[in-house]
Structure formats: C-alpha cells, structure tokens
Amino acid sequence: MQFQQLQYFAAVAETRHFTRAADMVHVAQPSLSQQIKALERELGADLFLRARGNITLTAAGEALLPLARRILADADTARQEVQELVQLRRGRVRLGATPSVCTGLLPDVLRAFHDRYPGIRLLIEEGGSHDLVRELARGALDLALVVLPLPSPSPALTTVELLREDLVVVSSPEAPAPGGPGRRTVRVADLEGERLVMFRHGYDLRELTVAACRAEGFEPDLAVEGGEMDAVLGFVRAGLGVAVVPRMVATRSGRGLRVTPLARPGLHRTIALAHRSDVAPPRAARELQRMLLER
Numbered sequence: 001m002q003f004q005q006l007q008y009f010a011a012v013a014e015t016r017h018f019t020r021a022a023d024m025v026h027v028a029q030p031s032l033s034q035q036i037k038a039l040e041r042e043l044g045a046d047l048f049l050r051a052r053g054n055i056t057l058t059a060a061g062e063a064l065l066p067l068a069r070r071i072l073a074d075a076d077t078a079r080q081e082v083q084e085l086v087q088l089r090r091g092r093v094r095l096g097a098t099p100s101v102c103t104g105l106l107p108d109v110l111r112a113f114h115d116r117y118p119g120i121r122l123l124i125e126e127g128g129s130h131d132l133v134r135e136l137a138r139g140a141l142d143l144a145l146v147v148l149p150l151p152s153p154s155p156a157l158t159t160v161e162l163l164r165e166d167l168v169v170v171s172s173p174e175a176p177a178p179g180g181p182g183r184r185t186v187r188v189a190d191l192e193g194e195r196l197v198m199f200r201h202g203y204d205l206r207e208l209t210v211a212a213c214r215a216e217g218f219e220p221d222l223a224v225e226g227g228e229m230d231a232v233l234g235f236v237r238a239g240l241g242v243a244v245v246p247r248m249v250a251t252r253s254g255r256g257l258r259v260t261p262l263a264r265p266g267l268h269r270t271i272a273l274a275h276r277s278d279v280a281p282p283r284a285a286r287e288l289q290r291m292l293l294e295r
Contacts (some may be wrong), residue, residue, distance in 0.1 A: 003075065005039040006068040008032050009047060013065050014280040052253045084119075089261035091284045092121040096132040096144035098204060099229040101271060104248030105145070105163075109295050112290050120284045128202040133157065137275055145292075148270040159272040162292060166247045167208070167267040170257045172238075172239040178260060185263040189216045195223035195241035197232050204269070209244045212267055233257065 005239055011021035012032070022029040045060035057065065084090045097106060102124065110122060125135065129146040136144050137156060148159065169178050169186050177183060179190035191213060198220070199206040206225075207245065213220040223241035229249065236243050237256045244267065248261045270277050273292055 001039065001042055002035075003071070005035050008035050009039060009061075009064065009070060010068050012036060012048065012055065012063065013057060013068075018055070026178065070142055086155075086283060088117045088120060088284055088287060090119040090283065092123055093282070093285045093288050094123045094125070094139045094140065094142045095285075095288065096125045096127060096135055096146075098128060098132070098147060099126045100102050100146065100205065100246050100249050101145045102126055103229050104246055104252050105271070105295075107252075109288075109292055113291055117284065117287070129204050132203060134272070136274060139279070141274070142275065142281045143289055144274045146272055146274050148187045148272045150274075156277055157274050158277045159274045159294065160272050162271045164268055164270050167205075167244050167262060167269065168247050168250050169242055169260045169262060170233070170236050170245055170250055171242040171260065172237055173256070173258045175239045175242075186260045187263045188212045188267065189218075191242070191244075192216070192218040194221065196220045196221045197227070197235045197241040197243040198225035199232060200228070202260075203228075203245065208267065208269060212244075220295065229253075252287065 007025055008021065008027070011017070011024045012018060015021045015024060018036075019029050019031055022032040025032065036047065043060065043064070046058050047061035049056045049058055052237055095106075106124075110124075113120070114122065123125075125141060126130070127135070129150060132141065132144040132146050133150055135141045146159070150157075152168065167224060169191070172255060178194050179186040183190075198209070210220060224235050227235060229245070230253075232243050232245070232254055233249075235241065245264075246269065247259075247261075250257065250295065266275070274291070275285070
C-alpha cells in the first residue's frame, strides 16, 4: 500500500468522480484509475461501486476512508512540523556555558537570538568546562562555550575560538587597594599576602588563578572558597577578599567593586564554542552558533 494510492483513494471518495479527483491531485485520470485498481488488488477488495455517473463506496471503502484520512492528516502534520523546524519557527537549543560566560557574554547574544526566533526554546546549563565536555559527548548538549585548553583532549569535539579575554582583579572600594594605594595595575606577585575569594573546585578560573600564583612562587591565601560567580562577587563586595575574574564580568557586574587590571603580560583565557564532531548541530543551534561567532 502506497501513500500516493491512499491520496488518490481519498480524492475519489471526496469527489465521487475519477476525472475530478485526478484534477484535484494533479495527475492524469488513467494513472489515477490504475493506482486505485492496484490498491484494490493489494487489499483484496473493491473500494468503489462503479456505475455510469455514480461512484459510491463499498463496505471496504467505508472502512478504509477514515484510516486513509488519518494517515494523510498525520503526514501533513509531519510535513508542517519539519518545515517549522527548518524555518526556525519552533524547536530548541541546548547550550552549555561556564557561569562567567553566562554572566558576561551570553545575555546580549541570547536576547538578539530570542528577538529573531521567539519560537525557539533556549535551554541553558551552567558548569565547568570538564562537565560541559562530558555533557556534549553524551549528547545532552548541542553546543557549549568552554575555556581552552580543554581539561583533557577530546578528538570527538570540534572547537572554534570565540574570544580571548583579559582577567582583572576586583576588590571592595572600602578595603585597601591590592598592591598598595594609587596603583593603576597589579601584578600576580602582588596578590601574595592578599586574601583571595576563590571559586569552587572544577571552576576554570580557580585552576588558572592558583596556577598563576604558584608560578610566582607562592600559594594563594584563601579567605573564602567554593562559590559560583555571583557568590564570589558578593563576597568581594562585602570586603572578604579580592578575586580574579574576567574583564567582561567585571564590566557587566562590577557595580560596587574596584576593578584593577593586571600588569603585562597579565592573565588571559580563551573561550571556544564546541560541538560534537560526529553529529551536526540542529538547524537552530547552528544559527545560534553563527550569531555567537559574528557577535
């Protein structure tokens, strides 16, 4: 039984006329008649009683008609569903990002994406790069914004560098300035003796900051540790210590904070957009990817 045969059958059942049915489905009348006869042979029953000028359904035809209409309607619904996805009228994007990227980079891009494609649901998962790479690998995310280099090389992922961002030191304006008063910049070495507000384990900024301090020959003195980005900034505002954060975060969320750049060569991090190499991201995810790369 072919889909086209059901389409022809339904047209004849509606018009009760082979020629008008052929016009409706845009096929030659002999071809339509042949397909109806082939369908009847397939089913082993006549579907129409054919009398001159009078076409009526048989009992078999009456039984088949609602089923045929349902199949045709389901096919039309499937066609419309796929077209809506292709034309980005509906669907979803599952995006992973580190919390600092969610705070600094994503809000403007996601707003622009939502304004352009309001029918697309955006599902955001925050986590460290290690966790996001794992979620990508198991297919739980379409895209992820991760910090390079990745915690462990992953040949199954494709990464495209998005931006290279400076890190800065934030402190409470009511506390002594890091490195001493009047300093326009501060070196990593100047953080020795400062109390640091530190991110939780597995947080990319934690690993980078601790490694930079150790490279200068000292172990950082941690006043508070274990927080996410918002908590860290709040603790710094309260005067519990200083923290090393991305410049983008400090610019967007730096109200009530003193922001001091790091002296050259400073500290930097590279943000990349990652997706699985073996599976192409869905159309909506590819569009978000394009907007992130062109931002």
